[in-house]
Amino acid sequence: MxxxxxxxxxxxxxxxxxxxxxxxxxxxxxxxxxxxxxxxxxxxxxxxxxxxxxxxxxxxxxxxxxxxxxxxxxxxxNHPPPGTRPQYARIAEHLRHQISNGTIPPGARLPSEARICERYGVSRFTARQALRSLEDAGLVTCVQGVGRHVRQDVPR
Structure with missing residues (x-):
């Protein structure tokens, strides 16, 4: 099959x-x-x-x-209070800001899931959700075994 x-x-x-x-x-x-x-x-x-x-x-x-x-x-x-965003969304927004202002330039490698866990004090699942949201937004590409990189064609 x-x-x-x-x-x-x-x-x-x-x-x-x-x-x-x-x-x-x-x-x-x-x-x-x-x-x-x-x-x-x-x-x-x-x-x-x-x-x-x-x-x-x-x-x-x-x-x-x-x-x-x-x-x-x-x-x-039992919904989160209005105006609060999930932790992964805040992390993704922070990384998105770094991409848009050039701190993380096109083609640069993003921090690994493990590094994001350390930096923000979150679980691996949360780090993965943040990175996945950047992929879904078309800002980042992921290559198995290589890592996630900022796309070359990201508008500023």
């Missing part, structure tokens, strides 16, 4: 679809989201793609995980 390739960025489309369902009330506050297996079948993707989408929603504070039970839509009382 050959593995089916998932379209690049499919997790972002799944994230958007689930975010829309949460905001329009399809998944009400406090309700449990469908299981990973059900979401895989619905979106026709592998489990890791669904997990990446769900972890993005969790980082945004829209859902929370109850270990051994499932993922639930956050109620307004």
């Amino acid at each position: 050959t593995a089916r390739r998932t379209a690049w960025g499919a997790y972002a489309q799944i994230t958007d679809a689930l975010r829309q369902r949460i905001t329009d009330g399809t998944y009400a506050p406090g309700s449990q989201l469908p299981a990973e297996v059900a979401l895989c079948a619905e979106f026709r993707v592998v489990r890791n793609t669904v997990r990446r989408a769900l972890s993005t929603l969790q980082a945004e504070g829209l859902i929370s995980v109850r270990t051994g039970i499932g993922r639930f839509v956050n109620t307004p009382t």
Whole structure:
């Protein structure tokens, strides 16, 4: 059996679809989201793609995980306070600012996940989310085994 390739960025489309369902009330506050297996079948993707989408929603504070039970839509009382952004978003914004002002020039290598963990005192997951958001914004390219670099064609 050959593995089916998932379209690049499919997790972002799944994230958007689930975010829309949460905001329009399809998944009400406090309700449990469908299981990973059900979401895989619905979106026709592998489990890791669904997990990446769900972890993005969790980082945004829209859902929370109850270990051994499932993922639930956050109620307004357990949302982060308005105006607060997740730690990964603040780190990504700081790196984005360094890219735009030339501190990190085009073609330069970004700090590693481990270095970001040390510098900002965050988990590896948070560092990875910050770097991933820069990739999603088209500012950074990632080469397996080499690292993440600022794209040459980044506008200033």
